[in-house]
Amino acid sequence: MATVPMITDEEASAEVRAVFDDIRKTRNTNFINNFWRGLANDPKQMKAVWEEIKAVMGPGTLDPLTKEMIYIAVSAANACSYCIHSHTAAAKAKGMSAEQHGELMRVIALAGKTNHAVNAMQLEVDEAFKV
Amino acid sequence: MATVPMITDEEASAEVRAVFDDIRKTRNTNFINNFWRGLANDPKQMKAVWEEIKAVMGPGTLDPLTKEMIYIAVSAANACSYCIHSHTAAAKAKGMSAEQHGELMRVIALAGKTNHAVNAMQLEVDEAFKV
Amino acid sequence: MATVPMITDEEASAEVRAVFDDIRKTRNTNFINNFWRGLANDPKQMKAVWEEIKAVMGPGTLDPLTKEMIYIAVSAANACSYCIHSHTAAAKAKGMSAEQHGELMRVIALAGKTNHAVNAMQLEVDEAFKV
Amino acid sequence: MATVPMITDEEASAEVRAVFDDIRKTRNTNFINNFWRGLANDPKQMKAVWEEIKAVMGPGTLDPLTKEMIYIAVSAANACSYCIHSHTAAAKAKGMSAEQHGELMRVIALAGKTNHAVNAMQLEVDEAFKV
Amino acid sequence: MATVPMITDEEASAEVRAVFDDIRKTRNTNFINNFWRGLANDPKQMKAVWEEIKAVMGPGTLDPLTKEMIYIAVSAANACSYCIHSHTAAAKAKGMSAEQHGELMRVIALAGKTNHAVNAMQLEVDEAFKV
Amino acid sequence: MATVPMITDEEASAEVRAVFDDIRKTRNTNFINNFWRGLANDPKQMKAVWEEIKAVMGPGTLDPLTKEMIYIAVSAANACSYCIHSHTAAAKAKGMSAEQHGELMRVIALAGKTNHAVNAMQLEVDEAFKV
Incomplete structure (x- = not known):
């Protein structure tokens, strides 16, 4: 159970309802996940996060799947x-394939491994990396 | 200063030298960064990490830049x-461009933001995400 | 399920019982939450943590709600x-209100965001902050 | 050294300059710290973060010092x-006093301690906390 | 529910089956835990992790319980x-006893505490520690 | 530079001085590292942390090197x-040898790796681990 109530469609204020509507239209689905129902306790924050997600996660010089x-x-x-x-x-x-998912997890695991090894060794940054 | 000595070319054992050589050949540079000079204190671990990095970070269903x-x-x-x-x-x-770097940092920042918000709310995973 | 057993009132040693009693008296409730039932596996640690929490979380130059x-x-x-x-x-x-809870979560989220952005940029601390 | 260049006043685009100006006016100082000079590599993100910080960190139901x-x-x-x-x-x-700073650090330290103890014990959330 | 399917014995490829067999023989049990059933979605990674765990977690200059x-x-x-x-x-x-488990948790908790205090104070590393 | 001043011997109050003295006697050295000079800004906290460290890090069912x-x-x-x-x-x-240090770092690295892989897969805890 969350530390804040999940705001239902019925409980949603006009401001929240407008964001719910935009989420539904943008994603072409009726489903609103708990992230939005939790954030809806703070309608201004909810709206700001939704605008930020639309701006950041859409296509750019990186494609949406890479961003995910x-x-x-x-x-x-x-x-x-x-x-x-x-x-x-x-x-x-x-569109992430099982193979891509597997590769993603290998990179995450390897980074976790070397992050820990490097922190344990407290390596100094090479001059060559500072340019 | 690191918690382990940086192994120089002169101090390198034959086993370490072989990895140094492979790094130089693979990367087409004479430069060996501190990560390898630190790991070289444990030659077996160093060799294993180098083999893992070559296997994981090379091209696959994800391209090397995405992996970085x-x-x-x-x-x-x-x-x-x-x-x-x-x-x-x-x-x-x-080849990461300044624009790609900027987009990468926006996604990292947004994920950091929502990770913290979600943890603070202790949201329950929607049933729809469990399939 | 926890990695240690939850110590019930019946299983509590005299040392643990004394802390349970003090928790009940201090908080004016009969309820003992799992944190204490888990720590009770190590009575000395449990007592030390309870004393620390009472000393740190009570009123001082910061009020108890701010500390929470x-x-x-x-x-x-x-x-x-x-x-x-x-x-x-x-x-x-x-006494934390829903509005205060919302503001708390906004600050946590913002800090999470900028912590990640700053780490990704590896900013040097300004001289002005070092005084 | 950071992984992005620090944008000087001379290098600042009109968009960045406008945010620099607003920071200077809002804070009543000529000093622009590295956070903004680093973010200035991505003017849109910089402007968005500045607006978010002004909105979140100002007075509300929590006072600005508590938020800091x-x-x-x-x-x-x-x-x-x-x-x-x-x-x-x-x-x-x-206006944070040395005493308040000390209390803040005690709470941070205590939270760090119990966070680690609780994670190590993998405690189940009490039903009483789920209401 | 996990983000990847748990691979059953029936679904296991020959490569996965060989690792399952080695796990069962090495541990002298028929039980295969979810870690391996999840990793089995990427047979090469699964095999590499199993070999690494056998090499790292076995006896050496540190005993297996200390490593756990x-x-x-x-x-x-x-x-x-x-x-x-x-x-x-x-x-x-x-063979970890309840007393050893308790001591382990005290050290973890203390480290968590001082890690947070030290980070909050941003202490400079003493010259004496840099030798 | 730290966010708190390092308290010198000359600036130390009687309470702080007593802890400095005990540190020097216990460790048989004149050297006081920055951890204590930073904590000394809050004499009560400093004393409590010193007592905790002495109690936790001394010999018990785990030896002091294992604890470190x-x-x-x-x-x-x-x-x-x-x-x-x-x-x-x-x-x-x-007395930690270079070999022990190397093994320690391998375990830390491996744990970092599997922690990340497991988190990415969101594995469910096996029933067998819940007893």
Whole structure:
């Protein structure tokens, strides 16, 4: 159970309802996941996060699937269970194959390994990397 | 200063030297960065990590630049300063543009933001994400 | 299920019982939460933690509610699910309003965002901050 | 050295210059810290972060000093060195006394301690916390 | 529910089956835990991880129980719930007593505490530690 | 530079001086490292942490060197640079060999790797681990 109530469609204020509507239209689905129902307790924050996600996760010089995989990587390092589930679902919906998922997990695991080894050794940054 | 000595070419055992040689040949440079000079204190581990990095970070269903960006993302979440420097240098060497770098940082920042918000709310994973 | 047994009132040693009694008296409730039932496997540690919590979390130059919110912030960053639940309950019991909870979560989210952005950029500390 | 160049006043585009100007006016100082000079590589992100910080960190149901202390707490847990320095400076500028700083650090330390103990025990959330 | 399917014995390829067999023989049990059933989605990675675990976690200059406790310590800091459960079970199977478990948790808790305090203070490394 | 002043012997209050004296006597050295000079800004906290460290890190069912290695492991996962330096120095002073240090780093690295892989897969805890 969450530390905030999940705002239902019925409980949604006009401001929240407008974001719910935009999420439904943008994603072409009636489903509103708990992230939005939780954020809806703070309608201004909810709207700001939705605008930010639309601006950041859409196509740019990186494609949307690459961005979802980067999102999963950060979320795995931060042990954010919900985030890993939701962004893995999003990545699959955007076409991530099982092979790509496997490669993503290998890179995440390798980075976790060397991050820990490097921290334990407290390596100094090479001059060559400072340019 | 690191918690282990940086192994110089002169101090390198034959086993370490062989890995140094392979790194130089593979990367087409004479430069050996501190990561390898630190790991060289444990030659077996060093060789195993080098083989793993070659296997994981090469081309596959994800391209090498995408993998470097995922590596940076994990390293930023883990606050591994050396890793961020070395993999940002690697990503730039593999062609990451300033625009791609900027987009990468926006995704990392957004993931950091929502990871924290979601953890603070302790959201339950939606049934729809469990399929 | 936890990795240690939850110590019931019946199983509690005299040393543990004394701490249970003090918790009940101090909090004016019969309820002993799992944190204490788990720590009770190591009575000395349990007693020391209880004394520390009473000393640190009581009123001082910061008020108890502010301290609970700081506690939630650290726990969110560390992805400690139990801690977030228990200290959010404590903060609500100490009067945290829904508006304050919302503001707390905005600050936690913003800090998570900029922590990640700053780590990804590996910014040098300004001289002005070193005084 | 950072992984992105620090944008000087001379290099700043009109868009960046406008944010620099607003920072200077809002804070009543000529000093622009590295956080903004680094973010300025991505003017849109820089402007968005500045607007978010102004909206979140200003007075509300929590006072600005409390927010700075929450920010420090998250940053300590995330090991974001720059963030700890800059927000500690900000907290001091907003009147944080040495005693308050000391209390803040005690709470951060205690939370770090119990977060680790609780994670090691994998405690189940009490039913009483789920209401 | 995991983000990857758990590979059953029936679904296992010959390559996966060979690792399952080796796990069963090495551990002298028929039980294959979810870690391996999840990794089995990427047979090469699964085999590599199994070989690494056998090489690293076996006896050396540190005994296997000490290694399990170090593993638990890292996993607690990283909030990896599954890892804490599986390695605590492994440590108990290797003879960890309740007293040792208690001492382990005290050290983990103390390290978590001082890690947070030190990060909040941003202490400079003493010259004496740099030799 | 730290966010708090380092308290010199001359600036030390009687309470702080008493702890400095005990540290010097217990460790049989005149050297007081920055951890204590920083904590000395809050004499009560300093004294409490010193008493806790003496109680936790001394011999018990785990030997002091094992405890130092567990401390390093947590500190590496938490990216606490100062802590890694100081506890690696302590471990070496307590007899940690280069081989033991190498093994410690392999376990830390492996745990970092599997922690990340497991988090990315969101594995469910096996029933067998819940007993």
